[in-house]
Amino acid sequence: MSNLAIKVEHLSKRYRIGMKEQRPDTLAGAVSAMLKSPLSNIRKLRNLSRFRDHEEADVLWALRDVSFDVRHGDVVGIIGRNGAGKSTLLKILAKITDPTSGRIEITGRVASLLEVGTGFHPELTGRENVYLNGAVLGMRRGEIDRKFAEIVEFSGVEKFIDTPVKHYSSGMRVRLAFSVAAHLEPEILLIDEVLAVGDAAFQKKCLGKMGDVARDGRTVLFVSHNMGALVSLCPKSILLVDGEKKAEGPSDAVVSDYLEIGAEGQGEALWDPSSAPGNDNVRLRAVRVVAGDKTSADVDIEQDINVEIEFWNLKQDAQLAVSVHLKDQMGVSVLSSLNAHSANLIRDQWFGKAHPVGLFRSVCRIPSNLLNDGRYTIRVLVLSDMANREVCVDEAVSFFVHDTGAMRREYRGKWVGVVRPKLAWDTELLIDGAPAAVRELPELVPEPENIVLNTETRLPL
Amino acid sequence: MIAEGVRTSVIEPQTGWRLFDWRELREYRDLFYFMVWRDVRVLYKQTALGFAWAVIRPVFSMALFYVVFGRLARVPSDGLPYPVFSYAALIPWTYFSASLSGSTDSLISNSQMLTKVYFPRLIIPMTPVLAKLVDCGIAFLIMGGLMVAYGILPNRNLVFLPLLILLMMTTAIGTGLWLSAMAIQYRDVKHATEFLLQLLMYAAPVVWPVSLIPSSYRLIYGLYPMAGVIEGFRSALLGRHPMPWDLIAVGSASALTIALSGALYFRRMERVFADVA
Numbered sequence: 001m002s003n004l005a006i007k008v009e010h011l012s013k014r015y016r017i018g019m020k021e022q023r024p025d026t027l028a029g030a031v032s033a034m035l036k037s038p039l040s041n042i043r044k045l046r047n048l049s050r051f052r053d054h055e056e057a058d059v060l061w062a063l064r065d066v067s068f069d070v071r072h073g074d075v076v077g078i079i080g081r082n083g084a085g086k087s088t089l090l091k092i093l094a095k096i097t098d099p100t101s102g103r104i105e106i107t108g109r110v111a112s113l114l115e116v117g118t119g120f121h122p123e124l125t126g127r128e129n130v131y132l133n134g135a136v137l138g139m140r141r142g143e144i145d146r147k148f149a150e151i152v153e154f155s156g157v158e159k160f161i162d163t164p165v166k167h168y169s170s171g172m173r174v175r176l177a178f179s180v181a182a183h184l185e186p187e188i189l190l191i192d193e194v195l196a197v198g199d200a201a202f203q204k205k206c207l208g209k210m211g212d213v214a215r216d217g218r219t220v221l222f223v224s225h226n227m228g229a230l231v232s233l234c235p236k237s238i239l240l241v242d243g244e245k246k247a248e249g250p251s252d253a254v255v256s257d258y259l260e261i262g263a264e265g266q267g268e269a270l271w272d273p274s275s276a277p278g279n280d281n282v283r284l285r286a287v288r289v290v291a292g293d294k295t296s297a298d299v300d301i302e303q304d305i306n307v308e309i310e311f312w313n314l315k316q317d318a319q320l321a322v323s324v325h326l327k328d329q330m331g332v333s334v335l336s337s338l339n340a341h342s343a344n345l346i347r348d349q350w351f352g353k354a355h356p357v358g359l360f361r362s363v364c365r366i367p368s369n370l371l372n373d374g375r376y377t378i379r380v381l382v383l384s385d386m387a388n389r390e391v392c393v394d395e396a397v398s399f400f401v402h403d404t405g406a407m408r409r410e411y412r413g414k415w416v417g418v419v420r421p422k423l424a425w426d427t428e429l430l431i432d433g434a435p436a437a438v439r440e441l442p443e444l445v446p447e448p449e450n451i452v453l454n455t456e457t458r459l460p461l
Numbered sequence: 462m463i464a465e466g467v468r469t470s471v472i473e474p475q476t477g478w479r480l481f482d483w484r485e486l487r488e489y490r491d492l493f494y495f496m497v498w499r500d501v502r503v504l505y506k507q508t509a510l511g512f513a514w515a516v517i518r519p520v521f522s523m524a525l526f527y528v529v530f531g532r533l534a535r536v537p538s539d540g541l542p543y544p545v546f547s548y549a550a551l552i553p554w555t556y557f558s559a560s561l562s563g564s565t566d567s568l569i570s571n572s573q574m575l576t577k578v579y580f581p582r583l584i585i586p587m588t589p590v591l592a593k594l595v596d597c598g599i600a601f602l603i604m605g606g607l608m609v610a611y612g613i614l615p616n617r618n619l620v621f622l623p624l625l626i627l628l629m630m631t632t633a634i635g636t637g638l639w640l641s642a643m644a645i646q647y648r649d650v651k652h653a654t655e656f657l658l659q660l661l662m663y664a665a666p667v668v669w670p671v672s673l674i675p676s677s678y679r680l681i682y683g684l685y686p687m688a689g690v691i692e693g694f695r696s697a698l699l700g701r702h703p704m705p706w707d708l709i710a711v712g713s714a715s716a717l718t719i720a721l722s723g724a725l726y727f728r729r730m731e732r733v734f735a736d737v738a
Contacts, residue, residue: 015736045647095472095579097735104472114577121499123506132499135492136578 004107005188005219006070006093011102013063013088013243016047062088064243065102070221072108072187075214077234077251078223079258085243086223090114090190093221108187108219111138115192117177122166126157126176129165133180147183154209155179182209188219231255267297269397278311281318282382282390285310285359289378289399297399301373301407301420305366305399309380310359311391317354318384322362325379326371334376334418337364340386372420373403479728480721485581493584500563500592515596516603519551526551530668539670541699542611548604549698550667550691553629556597557687558658560630563589564637565654568645572738575645582731583724586641590633604698616700625693628709632686632716638723642730646737666691671705683711686719 063085070076080086091097093104094112119136120129130151134144144151152158155176157168165173191210210233214220224230230237230251237254239247247257268288276283290306291299299305307324325336339348339362350360377398382391407415407422486493505511523544530536531543538546564586568575571585608614644650665687674682682688689712692705 042647091576091735092472096576098475098732099472101474105469106472107469112578118574118577119499121503123503124499128499128502132495135495136574136580138489138580139491141491141494 003072004069004105005072005074006107006221007105008069008093009067009103011063011066011089011092011104012061012100013085013092013097014100015060015062015088016058061243063092063099063240066240066243066245068238068245068248070219072219073217074236075220075222075234077230077237077254078221078240079230079237079254080240083242084240086240087114087192088243089240090192090221090223094190106188109138110188110190111184111186112190113137113181113184113192114190116174116181120165120173120177123164125164126152126161126168130161130176130180133177137181137184138186139184143185151179151183152176154182154205178206182206186218188221189213190221192223267397267399268295269393273312276312277393278382278391281313281315281384282320283312283314284380284382284391284393284396285312287378287380287393287396289397297397299399299401300368301371301401301403302368304368305371305401307364307366307378308361309364309382310361311382312359313355313357315384316357319352319386320355320360320390321351321383321386322364323381323383324364325381326366327377327379328372328418329375332418334371339364369407369422370419371401372415372417373401375400475732478725480724481583481728482581486583489580489584492580493588496584496588497591500588501595504592504596512596512599515599518596519548519555519600520603522551522555523548526668536669537673539672539695539702541613541695541701545607545611545613545699546670546695547668548607549695550665552597552600552604553625553687553690553694554662554665554667555600556593557629557633557690558662559596560590560593560633561636561640562654562658563593564633565640565644566651567637568641568734568738569648569651572645575738576735582734583638583727586637586727587634590630590637593633594630608698613699613701615698618697618700618704621693621704622697625690625697625709628686628693628713628716629690631720632690632712635716635719635721635723638720638727642723642727642734645734646730661687671708680707680711683708684715686712686716688712 066085066089078086078089088097090112091114092099093106094110094114096112096114117129117133119132121132124132127148130148131141131144134151135141152161155172155178157172157176160168160172165176168176210220210222214233220234222230222234234251236249237247237251238245239254239258247254267290268286270286270288271277271284273283273285276285278284286308287310288295288308289297289299290308291303309322309324311322313320321339323336323338326334328334337343339351341347341351344351348362350362375398377395379394380391380396381389381393384390403415407420505514508514510517526547527544531538531547536543567585567589568582574580575582575585640650640654644654664685671679671682671688671692689705689708689710693709696702696704
């Protein structure tokens with residue numbers, strides 16, 4: 001018997017995406033379009049599942065000629081940006097959707113976890129939903145009976161197990177759903193992003209459970225945006241870019257390939273005057289991320305980050321202000337900042353003055369050891385008279401902050417939080433020796449919890 | 462290590478026609494069971510009357526039909542008291558219409574499951590067909606009451622009732638397979654079902670007796686399986702006229718045709734369900 005668990009050969013999948021509608025520009029045209037629309041709608045609906053042989057404009061290849069092998073016991077990560085075909089690949093492997101061409105051989109019982117809690121019904125109790133969801137995931141009734149106590153215990157919702165799930169908090173629902181999924185015992189497990197749920201403590205528990213699955217010698221295919229989890233769980237990875245396999249191998253190497261491709265434009269966005277964002281008053285020329293004297297999308301956590309914004313002022317004597325707004329990879333606003341004097345550590349020589357027509361460069365310095373590791377995107381704004389948005393560009397550039405281990409000589413675990421500043425710490429010895437009253441206290445030591453810093457700040461921009 | 466007896470499955474683009482995959486359906490019988498059980502559990506949750514609704518629906522229709530068709534229009538009822546005559550028909554009809562609209566909607570309302578996990582898709586439209594049997598069973602209780610009230614006793618034709626129920630379920634499954642597979646891609650079907658059911662009800666001998674159909678058209682009319690089912694129910698429960706074997710035979714043939722072609726169509730369409738859902 002071959003020791004391949006999954007053998008994927010020349011796999012392709014196409015989808016039809018919605019095309020922009022042609023809009024009639026006369027009343028008569030609109031009426032006739034309305035009358036004709038049922039016919040064109042039927043054609044459109046039928047085409048959802050039909051394809052002609054030649055290439056069509058609204059056909060998207062979600063996967064194109066992907067081949068790879070997974071051996072029994074391998075734990076393989078699948079990396080790619082949104083829309084790279086990761087989820088489509090898992091859906092085909094899970095038999096949810098058919099491939100357009102190609103062939104897959106799978107040896108062993110497969111379970112797929114594309115979401116947690118599939119089939120959960122809000123009116124049913126936790127207990128009933130465990131059975132239903134277990135069956136949806138392919139468990140037999142006897143198997144669920146056997147594992148029921150363990151599932152409930154893992155979820156931590158014992159008290160509410162006979163309460164309808166609609167009264168649960170969303171966190172409780174996810175924990176219960178994940179617990180069912182975590183107790184699957186397939187030979188091959190396909191997992192998509194399900195770890196992006198629950199609070200930090202529960203995520204850690206889930207990661208531990210995933211690790212157990214991997215150590216049991218089962219085959220796991222794991223899709224995640226969480227690079228940390230991916231590298232720590234999967235020795236090997238596959239990189240998908242626009243539906244094609246771009247790299248395959250040890251996870252750290254593939255992740256760094258991904259980061260390189262992720263850093264499109266190498267930390268700089270430069271616009272032609274003709275297509276630059278802006279209006280007749282202000283035109284953006286460039287936004288770049290500069291760290292350690294070089295423009296780069298990859299920043300060491302120990303380096304200052306300079307965000308440079310170059311713009312043309314086209315209106316004599318304009319009063320301009322520049323602002324940046326940082327978001328992390330989950331879309332959470334990390335910070336926003338403005339070059340106004342009262343919000344500035346130093347003094348901006350042009351803020352508050354009448355700007356002559358010309359090219360300006362504003363630089364915002366984000367100190368080292370402030371951002372946590374991860375991907376950030378920058379939104380750039382140029383305002384006139386502190387009120388009018390002349391330029392606003394979302395995701396003008398993105399960059400990665402890499403942890404180089406400088407803060408990790410003692411502690412090596414995950415660093416929770418949106419930011420990771422070095423703060424001032426000191427500990428004092430207050431009393432030397434402990435009196436009996438302290439020593440004889442009953443055991444009331446609480447479990448150490450992860451400390452999550454709530455640092456989301458928003459400026460009214 | 463690989464356990465003994467592990468099988469290799471192949472995933473390839475599907476072509477051609479397929480019918481039932483019995484082995485797979487067997488493997489997923491627990492899921493089927495839980496889905497039916499979910500439908501039954503959830504149906505009357507948070508209602509004050511609960512399962513009484515299973516009775517109210519046919520009883521209300523019976524009262525309405527009695528006034529409109531029995532008293533005002535004076536539709537003949539084969540010499541039977543009109544309430545009993547129409548209620549015997551309303552038991553299978555209420556079941557059929559509830560399972561048909563449930564089936565048609567089933568893929569759409571479970572589209573979340575279709576796009577996230579694999580299981581034999583046939584389970585979804587077949588679930589309402591089984592779940593609605595519970596309501597149907599409850600509706601029978603009222604029939605018993607009516608029969609006592611009007612002093613009507615069933616004769617030995619009652620033993621054929623399971624056969625009629627089977628025919629009624631086959632019809633519901635067949636039409637459900639067709640309509641659900643169409644509705645997931647063309648949502649118009651969902652809206653059209655309402656009209657279709659009205660049409661089908663007046664086409665079925667619910668408010669009028671089959672004896673109104675000229676005998677030369679009787680067999681052609683029998684192609685509509687619910688005709689045989691409803692007349693059969695009257696014969697089995699009310700014991701006044703013979704079992705309409707001609708209608709049942711023709712109806713069975715057509716119900717089987719609908720069910721088999723429905724399964725073929727459904728299985729051909731199911732490969733795109735996740736893409737169009």
